Amino acid sequence: MEIKADDFVDITDVVCPITFVKAKVAIEELEDGQILEVRMNEGEPIQNVPRSFKDEGHKVLNVINNEDGTFTVFVEKGGLEG
Amino acid sequence: MEINMAQVDYKELKKGGFMRQKQKDNFSLRLGIIGGQIEADQLLKVHEIAKKYGHGYVHMTSRQSIEIPFIKLEDVESVKKELAEAKLQPGVCGPRVRTITACQGSEVCPNGVIDSTKLAYEFDSHYHGRELPHKFKFGITACCNNCLKAEENDVGVKGGQKVNWVENKCTFCGLCEAVCREKAITVDKSGKKLLFNEEACNYCGRCVKACPTEAWEGKSGFVLYFGGLFGNRIAIGKKLLPIIFSTEDLFKVVDATLKFYETHGKASERFRNTVDRVGWELLEKEVAGVLQ
Numbered sequence: 001m002e003i004k005a006d007d008f009v010d011i012t013d014v015v016c017p018i019t020f021v022k023a024k025v026a027i028e029e030l031e032d033g034q035i036l037e038v039r040m041n042e043g044e045p046i047q048n049v050p051r052s053f054k055d056e057g058h059k060v061l062n063v064i065n066n067e068d069g070t071f072t073v074f075v076e077k078g079g080l081e082g
Numbered sequence: 083m084e085i086n087m088a089q090v091d092y093k094e095l096k097k098g099g100f101m102r103q104k105q106k107d108n109f110s111l112r113l114g115i116i117g118g119q120i121e122a123d124q125l126l127k128v129h130e131i132a133k134k135y136g137h138g139y140v141h142m143t144s145r146q147s148i149e150i151p152f153i154k155l156e157d158v159e160s161v162k163k164e165l166a167e168a169k170l171q172p173g174v175c176g177p178r179v180r181t182i183t184a185c186q187g188s189e190v191c192p193n194g195v196i197d198s199t200k201l202a203y204e205f206d207s208h209y210h211g212r213e214l215p216h217k218f219k220f221g222i223t224a225c226c227n228n229c230l231k232a233e234e235n236d237v238g239v240k241g242g243q244k245v246n247w248v249e250n251k252c253t254f255c256g257l258c259e260a261v262c263r264e265k266a267i268t269v270d271k272s273g274k275k276l277l278f279n280e281e282a283c284n285y286c287g288r289c290v291k292a293c294p295t296e297a298w299e300g301k302s303g304f305v306l307y308f309g310g311l312f313g314n315r316i317a318i319g320k321k322l323l324p325i326i327f328s329t330e331d332l333f334k335v336v337d338a339t340l341k342f343y344e345t346h347g348k349a350s351e352r353f354r355n356t357v358d359r360v361g362w363e364l365l366e367k368e369v370a371g372v373l374q
Contacts (some may be wrong), residue, residue, distance in 0.1 A: 046260050051292050060294040063256040064272075069241075071260055080294065 003062055003074045004032055005037035012041050012048070012070055019045045020052045027058060032078035035061065039072050046071050057081040088138070097211075100158060101171030106154040110141065112173035113165075117184035117222070118146030125147075127168035130324050135161055145219070146183045147173055169221055177350070179212040184222040185229045188241070188302075194224035195302045196241030201329070209334060215339065215347035226286035232305075232318040234312040236353045237339055239332070242285030242325050243300030247278055252297035258289040260371065273284030303327040306335060309354035309364065317354050322366045324374070334372040342368050 009026035011019045019040065027036050036058075040049055050060045050073055059079025064072040090364040092102055100109040113128070120128075127150060127280075130253055132140050137152040152278060153161055173181055182205045185191065187198030201222050209220070223230035225246045232238025254276065266282035269275075290300035304326045307319030326332050342365055347356040357365050 008249075021230055027342050040261075045290065047292075049258055050261070050294075053190075054292070060255050060292075061253070063260045065260060073257075 003035060003052065005074060006034040008037045008039070010037055010039045011045065016048065020049050022054070023049055024043055024056070027053075027075065030077045032081075033076050034041045034078065036079060038075060039066075039070055041069060042069050046073075047062050049073070050075075093176070094160065096175045096368045098140070098162075098211055099174055100153065100283055101149065101175060103151065105152070108151075108152040109152045109153045109155065109158065110149045111136075111161060111372050112143065112175060113148045113150070113329060114173040114181070115147045116173045116206045117181055117199045119199065121149070121168075124168045124170050127164065128168060131161055131164055131223045142145050143181075144342070147181050175217075177216050179209045179218045179220065182206050182209075182220045182222065183230055183235075185224050187222075187224040193227055193291075194241060194244050195300065196222075196224050196239075196304065198222040198224040198230070198239075198241065201239065204329065204333075205336075208334070212340065214343055214353075216348050216352050216356045218343070218353060226284065226288075230311075231312075233307045234310040235307070235319060236310060237336060238307040238310055238319050240307065241302060242305045243287030243302050244285060244327075245283065245290055245323055246277075246301070247276060248299060250314070251295050252276060253295050255263065255294065256297075257292050257294065258298060261289070261292045284349045285310060304332050305346050306332075308339065308369075311352060311354045315352075315354070320362070321364075322369060326373070331373055335369050338369050338372045339365070 011022045014022055022039050030036060040046055053075050057078055057080045059076045060073060061076055070080040099112040101112060103110055103208050132138055132150045135153050135157045136150045141148055141149045141151055182202045184198040184202035188194030189197055193273055219235045220237050221230045221235035222239045223232045232240040254269055254271050254274050256269045256271060259267045263284045264284050266279045268277040287300045289298040306323055308322055310319030311317040343353050347358045
């Protein structure tokens with residue numbers, strides 16, 4: 001599954017609740033239908049950040065386990081709306 | 083009011099939530115609180131009583147209640163009357179069912195899979211203050227995060243979800259595999275396949291909460307833990323049954339548990355010690371029996 005992202009944000013350098021804040025700020029910059037690539041840590045961020053995207057109407061398209069304690073998540077802005 | 087001190091029934095006072103203090107004829111008044119919730123207006127009354135009859139402070143107990151220390155023996159009846167005005171009542175102590183503790187549950191918390199607050203009220207209406215060989219604690223927690231520590235209670239309830247994968251809704255994004263802490267899910271993205279090892283599933287429901295396309299469905303239920311202790315002896319409650327889905331079945335099991343304790347427990351013997359003595363197989367047989 002090849003997905004081309006429109007923007008990238010790394011949130012592995014922050015902890016909850018800044019993880020989602022940083023990701024949210026990044027996705028706000030995009031237009032509906034555009035795709036954000038987010039690199040996040042395993043554990044709490046992968047448990048909660050994609051779920052918060054869902055709650056705000058954004059659709060997770062793909063999750064890649066980087067096998068280094070991080071995941072890369074592709075999210076479509078507004079993909080769950082309408 | 084004249085009180086004949088010789089006639090004071092301390093046991094009766096304790097039963098009604100008045101805990102004897104070191105200071106003679108002073109009591110710490112425990113309030114009857116269910117699931118850790120109290121109305122803001124009731125708090126005003128607590129404030130009033132603490133100022134008028136106590137020492138102007140309250141103590142938060144370890145099990146979600148409030149105690150008002152330094153209530154004088156001669157004020158006990160007036161304090162009860164004032165509590166009743168705010169629809170408050172003293173809590174319970176001694177050898178009986180104690181305060182039912184609960185987290186906020188699914189109505190408030192994004193993680194909750196059961197309405198633990200509502201369930202706490204149902205437990206209270208079924209079992210409030212019921213006399214038993216020793217103290218008996220119920221705790222209700224709405225998800226696997228276990229904020230209310232189900233396993234440390236005589237009977238603990240933990241919300242869980244039995245999950246089911248719906249193939250035609252799945253986009254094979256792999257998020258469920260990433261969030262599953264039990265490694266029960268394996269997604270083959272290129273082959274568009276998903277393997278679910280139900281044996282490894284712990285009913286946490288994280289796959290359901292995370293899934294962007296509702297390809298995971300969850301049926302909420304109750305996982306029970308029996309015989310937890312966290313006082314003089316520390317013992318973790320044991321899971322004896324599969325997840326239970328209806329409150330009707332839940333109460334059948336709890337009824338059977340209390341009956342078991344009433345039948346086999348010696349006075350002043352905690353439930354865990356009774357089961358250790360009588361045998362876990364027997365308890366398991368009794369509680370599983372009512373579900374058939």
